[in-house]
Amino acid sequence: MNVRTRAATWALGLTALLALVVVVSAGIGHVSIPPRTVALVLLDALPVPVGVSLSGATALPIVGSVPLPSVDFVSPFSTSVPRTAQVIVVSVRLPRIVLAALVGFALATAGVVMQGFFRNPMADPSIIGVSSGAAVGAVATIALSLSLPFGLHGAAFASAIVTAFVVYMLGTQDGRTPVATLLLAGVAVQTFLGAVISFLLLQSGESLRQVVFWLMGHLSGATWDEVVMLTLVLPLPFAVLLAHTRDLNVLLLGEEDAHALGIEVERTKQLLLATASIVTAAAVAVSGVIGFVGLVVPHMLRLVVGPDHRLLLPTSALAGASFLVLTDTIARSGVAEIPVGVVTAALGAPFFLYLLRTREVRSP
Amino acid sequence: MSNDPTEHAADHSTDRSADHAAVADDPFTASKPAIELDDVSVSLGGQTVLDGISADIGDGTFVGLIGPNGAGKTTLLRILNGSLSPNSGRVHVAGEDIHALSSKAASRLVATVPQTTAVTFDFPVREVVRMGRTPHRGRFDGWSEDDEAAVEAAMRRTSVAALAERPVTEISGGERQRVLIARALAQQTPTLLLDEPTASLDINHQVRTLELVDDLVGEGTTAVAAIHDLNLAAHYCDALILLANGRILSAGDPATVLSESNLREAFDAEAVVSRHPVTGSVYVTALPSSASADATGRVHVVGGGGTAARSLHVLSAAGYALSAGALNEGDTDAEAARRVGADLVTVPPYAPVDHAAQSAVESRVKAADVTVVADVEVGEGNLANLEAAAAADYLVLVEERPFSERNYAGDAGRAVYEQLRERGHVVEPSELLSVVGELACEAAGE
Incomplete structure (x- = not known):
């Protein structure tokens, strides 16, 4: 079976798994809803395009005013599910679940890319300081009660991207970016930003609790707006990464070899780094620092599908989505709500140690 | 320009600059x-x-x-x-x-x-x-x-x-x-x-x-x-x-x-650069830097066809006084022996080792502290060299190939070589210098 067929088969299977996890998760909570009802609610909520009508006119440059097609939606299934169940699932639980899926998807994607990029199984999405950068932006906004044009998310995203860029510049000399230098620059910058965050925590006063909660990684209070933001940001970078999976494979052989095999090494590294940073920054901006998803999920999948990024990237992304939905379900279904970052770390660390001890994690 | 490969590398076909x-x-x-x-x-x-x-x-x-x-x-x-x-x-x-x-x-x-x-x-x-x-x-x-x-x-x-x-x-x-x-x-x-x-x-x-x-x-x-x-x-x-x-x-x-x-x-x-006895390629032997020509004693080397060249160079560099033979004029080993200034016994090209040559070899073997027999091919023509080597007090046989592969003198060859082997020390080329050194000390002590 060739790689494309295998990738498609895996993707199909993991998508089905994700759907199952979503349905089960949406039924779990203070009010327990049977999976069948959840499924019906979800089908009900699914907008289905039934027709196209030409309505309204939009001004376009050059061509002037043109009537644009608009799509009419209709819910095809008029099922009789209780109104309360509908509200709970669609308005309360679903945004959080979908957001968890998107964040898990993003973090696992970035984790795969960073591990391949650094040829180091200990690499994770925040290795070049993206998470610390986002944290500084978010913590500053909360602690100093700043009011910024794009709010908390915008500040976190922007400071994450700036941090990644600074680390890249620090790790680059004469147009070359050795990964070891980049790694150390990332460590140094993260340490520095850690100090900044500590300082900001001291200054945060009343908002300390809110800041700490953000730092621990959370999905509570998720809104459809956040879902829409991630849905808009993620597809393009993911498609770019998907198109570079073969280059990532060749980069695993080492940069000298990759160059000898026709990869424009520095350019490819820039692209991968920038794209993975955007993906990470988007996820961290909405959910805070959720650890271990980007580290452990790619490892688990590497055990199952092997090191080939053409398989590893899509499967890890989908599995990461399921993983975070599951862990977030655990986080919110206990007696007291706990940040999901605590759950992923509590589950991820022992699992990672298990991998380490069974020598499945190879040092480079 | 800086590099100097040009004397060796002739380039007649193009008009490139001379230092190419x-x-x-x-x-x-x-x-x-x-x-x-x-x-x-x-x-x-x-x-x-x-x-x-x-x-x-x-x-x-x-x-x-x-x-x-x-x-x-x-x-x-x-x-x-x-x-x-x-x-x-x-x-x-x-x-x-x-x-x-x-x-x-x-x-x-x-x-x-x-x-x-x-x-x-x-x-x-x-x-x-x-x-x-x-x-x-x-x-x-x-x-x-x-x-x-x-x-x-x-x-x-x-x-x-x-x-x-x-x-x-x-x-x-x-x-x-x-x-x-x-x-x-x-x-x-x-x-x-x-x-x-x-x-x-x-x-x-x-x-x-x-x-x-x-x-x-x-x-x-x-x-x-x-x-x-x-x-x-x-x-x-x-x-x-x-x-x-x-x-x-x-x-x-x-x-x-x-x-x-x-x-x-x-x-x-x-x-030392010589020809490899088996492949005929150029063969380089690095000499240990300790071989600083301070050894004393006299060594006779029996060889032929390039098999002794390396031994001659190594022993000479170590400081031994050398004799060699008998060798045919024009033989690679004869050239090597002349280059290291060995006392050389020769016979004309393609001629067998005659009685005169054999007794000349025998006297040099007796005068030497140690006699080395290289990994030489033995035929009826040079069997006399081995017979002469039997007169040695201390005998070293360098073996890279089994004797049977290089014996063209039949039973007579085997008999003479067996006799040498019983009395001598069989060594690999790399061990030659150290074994000769020990034996030369023993000989000097007597």
């Missing part, structure tokens, strides 16, 4: 050089690594890069495959300026076999070989029949087809080396670069690897390999480039490049 090293410029194949280096200089971290390198490498030749550690061999290979740009100078491969090409276009011209390195991720062998097709595929291209055919041929060629499904992390170093060669072959380039292809291999795999490269060169590939082992380089390469301190010290035919004076200058080591 034309390597292996065979008039029948050198229509156009496969690789042209024109005054290439590189400095890394402020240090000059290559300093004005100019050379032409002929199409379809196997060129060895030799030189001490840090001479710039690996850097030169990195220049040749385009992964490093020179500070000045130009490199043309197949007529193209390699540093003006995209990485992809360059790797359709030049394939590189790196030194075997640790592989972290456990791709199956077949997948690693398939990566050799990267320069031939567009980003969204599928896997074509050409790709498949190239990969299959490369794996068959390097005998890694049986390993195809094994993870590359779980095969031996020698196998991994072949996988990397297969990957380079899958690139289907006219030029192949190899960085120390034999460095981590046992002797069997060293030979198999170089035989494979030699075959590929026979089919028209141009190969440039950095090779540490001078004797392997001399045996397999059509031409050698000797680098020292970032410059070409000598280039051309192995016999020319591997001169004792070149080796002394490049490696700062005393070495």
Whole structure:
């Protein structure tokens, strides 16, 4: 079976798994809803395009005013599910679940890319300081009660991207970016930003609790707006990464070899780094620092599908989505709500140690 | 200009400047050089690594890069495959300026076999070989029949087809080396670069690897390999480039490049150059620096056909007074004996060792503290030498091959040799100096 067929088969299977996890998760909570009802609610909520009508006119440059097609939606299934169940699932639980899926998807994607990029199984999405950068932006906004044009998310995203860029510049000399230098620059910058965050925590006063909660990684209070933001940001970078999976494979052989095999090494590294940073920054901006998803999920999948990024990237992304939905379900279904970052770390660390001890994690 | 290879490397076919090293410029194949280096200089971290390198490498030749550690061999290979740009100078491969090409276009011209390195991720062998097709595929291209055919041929060629499904992390170093060669072959380039292809291999795999490269060169590939082992380089390469301190010290035919004076200058080591008794290739023996000509005593050496040349050089360098013979005039060993100033007994070319010569040898054997019998082929003509050697007090037999393989004197030969073997010390060439040293001490003590 060739790689494309295998990738498609895996993707199909993991998508089905994700759907199952979503349905089960949406039924779990203070009010327990049977999976069948959840499924019906979800089908009900699914907008289905039934027709196209030409309505309204939009001004376009050059061509002037043109009537644009608009799509009419209709819910095809008029099922009789209780109104309360509908509200709970669609308005309360679903945004959080979908957001968890998107964040898990993003973090696992970035984790795969960073591990391949650094040829180091200990690499994770925040290795070049993206998470610390986002944290500084978010913590500053909360602690100093700043009011910024794009709010908390915008500040976190922007400071994450700036941090990644600074680390890249620090790790680059004469147009070359050795990964070891980049790694150390990332460590140094993260340490520095850690100090900044500590300082900001001291200054945060009343908002300390809110800041700490953000730092621990959370999905509570998720809104459809956040879902829409991630849905808009993620597809393009993911498609770019998907198109570079073969280059990532060749980069695993080492940069000298990759160059000898026709990869424009520095350019490819820039692209991968920038794209993975955007993906990470988007996820961290909405959910805070959720650890271990980007580290452990790619490892688990590497055990199952092997090191080939053409398989590893899509499967890890989908599995990461399921993983975070599951862990977030655990986080919110206990007696007291706990940040999901605590759950992923509590589950991820022992699992990672298990991998380490069974020598499945190879040092480079 | 700086390098000085020109006396050896004649380039009559072109009008190039006189200090251009034309390597292996065979008039029948050198229509156009496969690789042209024109005054290439590189400095890394402020240090000059290559300093004005100019050379032409002929199409379809196997060129060895030799030189001490840090001479710039690996850097030169990195220049040749385009992964490093020179500070000045130009490199043309197949007529193209390699540093003006995209990485992809360059790797359709030049394939590189790196030194075997640790592989972290456990791709199956077949997948690693398939990566050799990267320069031939567009980003969204599928896997074509050409790709498949190239990969299959490369794996068959390097005998890694049986390993195809094994993870590359779980095969031996020698196998991994072949996988990397297969990957380079899958690139289907006219030029192949190899960085120390034999460095981590046992002797069997060293030979198999170089035989494979030699075959590929026979089919028209141009190969440039950095090779540490001078004797392997001399045996397999059509031409050698000797680098020292970032410059070409000598280039051309192995016999020319591997001169004792070149080796002394490049490696700062005393070495003896002779012909290998079995293969006939140039053979370099490095002398231990402790062999500082302070040994005393007299040694007689029995040899012939080049088998004693190395022993003569080694013993002479160690300081022994030597005698040798009997040898036919014109024999390689006779020349070697004259060069080290040995007291030589000779007989005319093709003549057998007569009674007069035998008694002359016998008197020298008796005068010597130790007598060394080289790994010589014995026929009726020189059996007398062995009979004379029986008169020795202390006898050393150097054996590289079993006597039966080099005995052309039948039962008589075997009988005489058995008798010597019972009394003598049988040694490998590497042990010669230490055993002779011990015996000479004993002899002096009597």
